[in-house]
Amino acid sequence: AELGAGLPAGRLAVPEAELSVPGGLPDPLVCADGAPVLTPADWWERRRPELLAAFERHVYGRTPEGAVEVGAQVLAEDAALDGRATRVETRLTFRRPAVGAAGAPDSQGSQGSVAATVLTYLPASASTGSPAPVFLALNFRGNDVVENGSADHTEPVQPPWPLAELVDRGYGVATACYQDFDPDVDDFGNGVHPLFYAPGQNRPGEHEWGALGAWAWGLSRILDHLREDRRVDAARVIVAGHSRLGKAAMWAAALDERFAMAVSNNSGCGGVALSRRRVGETVEAITSRFPHWFCPAFAAYAGREETLPVDQHELVALVAPRPAYVASAEEDTWADPYGEFLGAKYASPVYELLGAEGLAATEQPSVDRPVVPSRVGYHIRPGGHAMTDGDWARFADAADRHLGKVSGR
Numbered sequence: 436a437e438l439g440a441g442l443p444a445g446r447l448a449v450p451e452a453e454l455s456v457p458g459g460l461p462d463p464l465v466c467a468d469g470a471p472v473l474t475p476a477d478w479w480e481r482r483r484p485e486l487l488a489a490f491e492r493h494v495y496g497r498t499p500e501g502a503v504e505v506g507a508q509v510l511a512e513d514a515a516l517d518g519r520a521t522r523v524e525t526r527l528t529f530r531r532p533a534v535g536a537a538g539a540p541d542s543q544g545s546q547g548s549v550a551a552t553v554l555t556y557l558p559a560s561a562s563t564g565s566p567a568p569v570f571l572a573l574n575f576r577g578n579d580v581v582e583n584g585s586a587d588h589t590e591p592v593q594p595p596w597p598l599a600e601l602v603d604r605g606y607g608v609a610t611a612c613y614q615d616f617d618p619d620v621d622d623f624g625n626g627v628h629p630l631f632y633a634p635g636q637n638r639p640g641e642h643e644w645g646a647l648g649a650w651a652w653g654l655s656r657i658l659d660h661l662r663e664d665r666r667v668d669a670a671r672v673i674v675a676g677h678s679r680l681g682k683a684a685m686w687a688a689a690l691d692e693r694f695a696m697a698v699s700n701n702s703g704c705g706g707v708a709l710s711r712r713r714v715g716e717t718v719e720a721i722t723s724r725f726p727h728w729f730c731p732a733f734a735a736y737a738g739r740e741e742t743l744p745v746d747q748h749e750l751v752a753l754v755a756p757r758p759a760y761v762a763s764a765e766e767d768t769w770a771d772p773y774g775e776f777l778g779a780k781y782a783s784p785v786y787e788l789l790g791a792e793g794l795a796a797t798e799q800p801s802v803d804r805p806v807v808p809s810r811v812g813y814h815i816r817p818g819g820h821a822m823t824d825g826d827w828a829r830f831a832d833a834a835d836r837h838l839g840k841v842s843g844r
């Protein structure tokens with residue numbers, strides 16, 4: 436049965452079985468005042484800014500616009516992977532700008548600066564005149580675990596990434612540990628938040644950024660840095676992430692249109708799974724365990740998802756018409772794989788309005804039948820919550836397809 440007649444204005448009718456709350460889904464192509472979005476100009480000038488502002492106000496919080504002073508110091512630069520890659524480690528430092536015309540000293544002392552170590556693998560060909568497209572993804576456990584794995588299997592588990600395979604396909608990979616930008620604890624005295632506090636402020640306000648906002652900000656600062664490197668194809672930087680970092684990657688791509696493509700792996704609640712389904716992790720569950728990920732205002736929607744002014748398909752829509760690739764895992768029920776599929780599916784009308792193909796599947800595909808050709812891509816694979824080598828291979832397939840195949844080895 437369709438939740439058709441009687442829906443409030445601006446609600447999209449979807450099959451009843453897809454949601455757990457009444458009232459349909461917010462329609463990405465209807466403005467808050469009920470005006471339909473009929474042209475690309477309506478989208479770019481009215482609806483997109485309105486949706487972005489709604490995600491800031493109700494979900495992730497507003498990212499401050501103020502500048503920080505950035506320093507970059509190369510820590511190491513060597514050949515790697517038997518000469519097929521260049522491995523670079525760079526320390527980025529972020530500081531509050533000196534305050535006032537007199538250049539008053541930074542009152543926050545050591546808390547006035549934050550550092551992140553960025554690890555980059557670039558195909559050797561990037562140093563000889565063929566700038567490489569790059570996958571940029573934060574990691575959970577440290578750059579060394581991306582390279583070498585870890586014997587420590589406590590959650591969240593992080594397998595090593597298939598750096599050699601990606602480099603051999605022509606892609607660079609850039610990463611930093613997410614904790615460098617904001618330690619993942621419900622505490623706002625560290626990480627990048629204090630760099631932007633007003634005098635006397637010690638935590639973000641009701642509608643200000645949480646940790647996901649800080650991680651997304653970090654992704655944009657790494658992008659700034661990559662764009663300065665002539666070995667990087669600045670027009671082809673793909674932001675990717677797993678789980679909480681898949682949420683951050685999608686939010687980063689929504690905020691920062693310089694990202695050429697976005698990949699969300701098992702991002703679940705607060706990522707691309709629809710909040711109105713209330714399957715697996717709910718707004719109540721996530722805001723009780725991880726209140727600091729979002730703006731404080733998001734917690735008010737726990738158990739009242741039907742009143743959320745947005746839902747997560749609209750996060751995918753904010754990436755349009757850039758390629759967006761959504762990946763699920765069959766046993767990852769906490770992330771609601773079907774809800775992730777629907778997040779991709781219901782973003783599609785915005786892609787179509789902008790002249791791009793939305794998800795080329797109306798039903799969830801079976802496991803291991805990836806939908807790569809359309810600009811919104813999707814796969815579900817067997818197994819549990821993880822970002823596997825096979826997932827990475829599909830991300831590279833989608834990037835090949837939509838950003839142009841790069842000449843690997």
Ligand code: GTR
Pocket residue numbers: 591677678679680702703704716721
């Ligand atoms: C879980 C959390 C999810 C997901 C995951 C992860 O505990 O409930 O929202 O983000 O962590 O990041 O691995």
